[in-house]
Amino acid sequence: MHSKYIKRCIKIAKNGLGTTAPNPMVGCVIVEDNKIIGEGYTSPYGGAHAEVNAIDSVKDKIRLKKATLYVTLEPCSHHGKTPPCCDLIIAHEIPKVVIGCVDAHEKVCGQGIARLRASGCEVILGVEEALCKEHHKRFLTYHLKKRPYIILKWAQTKNGFVAPNKTSSKRPFWISGKMARQLVHQWRAEEQAILVGANTVIEDNPSLTTRHVIGKNPTRIVISNKKLHSKKYAVFNADAETIILDTAHLKNDKPLAGQICEKLFERQINSLIVEGGPKTIQQFIDENLWDEARVFEGNSEIENGIKAPKFSICSSEALKVGEDRLWTVTKKLF
Numbered sequence: 001m002h003s004k005y006i007k008r009c010i011k012i013a014k015n016g017l018g019t020t021a022p023n024p025m026v027g028c029v030i031v032e033d034n035k036i037i038g039e040g041y042t043s044p045y046g047g048a049h050a051e052v053n054a055i056d057s058v059k060d061k062i063r064l065k066k067a068t069l070y071v072t073l074e075p076c077s078h079h080g081k082t083p084p085c086c087d088l089i090i091a092h093e094i095p096k097v098v099i100g101c102v103d104a105h106e107k108v109c110g111q112g113i114a115r116l117r118a119s120g121c122e123v124i125l126g127v128e129e130a131l132c133k134e135h136h137k138r139f140l141t142y143h144l145k146k147r148p149y150i151i152l153k154w155a156q157t158k159n160g161f162v163a164p165n166k167t168s169s170k171r172p173f174w175i176s177g178k179m180a181r182q183l184v185h186q187w188r189a190e191e192q193a194i195l196v197g198a199n200t201v202i203e204d205n206p207s208l209t210t211r212h213v214i215g216k217n218p219t220r221i222v223i224s225n226k227k228l229h230s231k232k233y234a235v236f237n238a239d240a241e242t243i244i245l246d247t248a249h250l251k252n253d254k255p256l257a258g259q260i261c262e263k264l265f266e267r268q269i270n271s272l273i274v275e276g277g278p279k280t281i282q283q284f285i286d287e288n289l290w291d292e293a294r295v296f297e298g299n300s301e302i303e304n305g306i307k308a309p310k311f312s313i314c315s316s317e318a319l320k321v322g323e324d325r326l327w328t329v330t331k332k333l334f
Contacts (some may be wrong), residue, residue, distance in 0.1 A: 001034070002070070002098050002124065002127045003127060003128055005029050005031055005036075005068075005070040005098070006070055006072065006098065006100050006127045006128040006131070006132065007128060007131070008027070008029050008036070008039075008070070009026075009027035009028060009029050009050075009070050009071060009072045009100070010027055010072055010100075010128070010131060010132065010135050011027065012027040012029070012039055012040075012041045013025050013026055013027025013041050013042070013050065013072055013135060014027075014135075015041050016041050016042045016043075016044075017190050018189045018190045018191065018192075018215055018216050019044040019045065019216060020042045020043070020044060020045055021045060021138070021192040021269075021270050021271065022045065022139075022142070022192070022268040022269070022270050023042055023045055023049075023139075024042065024073055024103075024136050024138075024139035025041065025042050025135075025136075025139075026041065026042045026049060026050035026051075026071060026072050026073045027039075027040075027041045027042075027050055027071070027072050028040050028041070028050035028051045028053070028054035028069065028070065028071045028072075029054065029069075029070045029071075030054050030055070030057075030058055030064070030067050030068070030069050030070070030094075031067060031068045031069075031070065032063050032066055032067040032068075033066075037058050037063055037067065038054045038055065038056075038057040038058035038067075039053075039054055039057060040052065040053025040054030040055070040056070040057055041053065045081075046081050047082075048082060049075075049076065049082055049085050050071065050072075051069065051071060051075055051085040051088060051089060052082070052085060052088060054069070055069075055088060055089075055092060061092060064092040064093065064094050065092070065093045065094070065095065066095070067094055067095075067096075068094075068095075068096040068097070068098060069089060069094050069096070069097045069098070070097075070098045070127075071097065071098070071099055071100065072099075072100040072101070072132045072135060072136065073099070073100060073101060073102075073103050073132065073136055073139075074099050074101070074102050074103040074108060074110070074112045074113055074125075075089060075097070075099075075103075075112045075116070076103065076105075076107075076108050076112055077107075077108055077111040077112040077114075077115050078107040078108060078111075084112075084115075085112070086112045086115045086116055089116065089121065090115070090116065090119045090121065094121065095120075095121060095122060096121065096122045096123075096124070097116055097121055097122070097123050097124070098123075098124045098127050099113065099123065099124065099125050099126075099127070100126075100127060100128055100129060100131070100132030100133075100135075101125075101126070101129050101132040101133050101136065101140075102125070104139070104140050104143035104144050105143050106143070113125060133333060133334070134333065137149055137291070137333055138191075138192075138270045138271040139270060140333070140334070141270070141291065141333075142265070142270035142271075144334065146261075146262075146265050147261035147262075147264070147265050147289065148192070148193070148261065148264050148265070148269050148270050148271050148272040149270060149271045149272070149291050150261075150271075150272050150274060150284060150289060150290045150291050150292075151187070151191065151271070151272065151273045151274070151290075151291065151292045151293075151294060152273075152274050152281050152284060152285070152290050152292070152293040152294070152309075152311075153184065153187070153273055153274065153275050153293075153294045153295075154275070154276065154278065154281055154295060154296070154308060154309065155175040155176040155180070155295075155296035155297070155298060155324075156175065156295065156296070156297055156298070156308035157175055157297070157298055157300050157301050157302055158297060158298070158299060158300065158301050159301045159302070160307060160308050161301075161302050161304075161305040161306060161307060161308060162175070162276075162277070162278050162305070162306050162307070162308050162309075163175075163305050163306045164302050164304075164305040164306075165304060165305050165306070166203070172204065175296065175298040175300060176296045176298050176321075176322075176324045177298070177321075177322040177323050177324055178322065179321050179322030179324070180296050180321045180322055180324045180326070181212065182212045182213060183321055183326075185209075185210045185211065185212040185213045185215075186210075186213045186215065187273060187294070188208070188209070188210045188215070188217070188218050188273065189210040189213055189214075189215025189216055189217075189218075190215070190271075191218055191271040191272065191273050192218060192219060192269050192270055192271045192272070193218050193219040193220070193221050193264065193269045193271070193272045193273070194208050194218045194219070194220055194221065194272070194273045194274075194275055195221040195222075195223065195260070195272055195273065195274045195275065195280070196208065196220075196221075196222060196223070196235075196274075196275055196276045196277070196280065197222070197223045197224070197276065197277050197279060197280035198222060198223060198224035198225065198226050198228060199277055199279070200275075200276040200277045200280070201222055201224075201228060201233050201235055202226075202228075202233075203277075204276075205232075205233055205234050206234060206235070206275075206276075207234040207235070207237070207239065208220045208234075208235055208240070208275070209239050209240060217239055217240035218240065218273070219240060219241045219242075219243060219269065220235050220240055220241065220242040220243070221242075221243050221245060221260075221264070221269075221272070222235060222242060222243070222244050222245070223245050223247060223256075223260065223280060224244055224245070224246060224247065225246065225247040225248055228244065243267070245260060245263055255283075255286075255287045256283050256287075257283045257284045257286075257287040257289045258287055258289065261289055274290075277306070278306060278307065278308060278309050281309045282309045282310065285309055285310070285311055290331070291330070291331050291333075292328065292329065292330045292331070293311060293313075293327075293328070293329040294326065294327075294328050295311070295313060295326070295327045295328075295329075296321070296324050296325070296326050297318070297324060297325045297326075297327070298323075298324050299323055299324070311329075313327045313329060314329060
């Protein structure tokens with residue numbers, strides 16, 4: 001029965017995907033006599049946490065004294081933009097709390113559980129723990145590995161090129177079709193930031209937005225050693241924030257991708273799509289700084305051009321997306 005309600009917590013938590021960062025997207029369900037009497041998930045960043053929303057949804061608060069609260073992640077025990085959720089649970093005298101996994105934030109990390117137990121609340125920990133950790137992979141990676149959760153994404157031709165050699169044509173060279181491009185925009189809406197190198201901005205002039213779907217635009221990160229502050233580039237429009245990471249301010253004797261991760265960690269960016277170009281993607285591959293790779297393969301071939309990143313796709317099965325194939329390679333989390 002505990003498993004059933006934790007899975008429900010995970011399902012409703014996904015409503016916060018792309019809006020809660022740097023907070024985790026938590027789901028919470030309140031049950032009395034094997035019936036759900038309240039539900040909630042994390043509001044967009046700065047708003048109420050899942051436990052608050054779930055408790056608020058219960059009309060008759062007296063019922064909370066006989067209820068069980070289910071939550072994907074340990075309730076917070078510190079003051080941030082909102083008060084501690086532990087205090088609210090204790091104040092309403094909720095007698096039992098079932099938790100999916102421990103919060104990795106250094107200001108919580110078991111302290112929420114300890115506070116609940118000290119108040120007399122029964123706490124059950126680790127129900128569907130693996131599923132909850134997978135669900136909270138962005139948040140946990142950020143706090144445990146001190147870097148964003150990193151998704152590498154590119155499209156390549158059947159013979160392994162990402163683009164033809166530079167031509168005079170200003171028309172974009174599309175490898176993947178419309179369905180694949182729409183899916184990419186959905187991915188952008190789900191992550192906190194997107195990163196490209198300066199050459200991608202200069203050659204392709206991408207917007208890096210979610211214009212083909214409904215969703216929040218990610219923060220745009222550009223790696224550059226060039227002066228790119230020009231209105232002719234779409235990444236400097238008002239659609240989203242753009243951060244320039246000037247490589248002149250990075251150390252030459254340290255790997256580049258690692259330094260980028262350090263800078264993004266400082267900015268509280270907990271998930272990142274690395275979208276181009278191949279040299280930038282290869283840097284993350286070579287430094288083993290990635291968690292997922294999503295690779296589209298189109299049906300076209302070109303005689304010569306820019307080679308795709310060197311990467312081993314172990315999976316033998318690809319997902320059909322329109323006329324394209326999509327391979328997804330995912331590392332073991334922890």
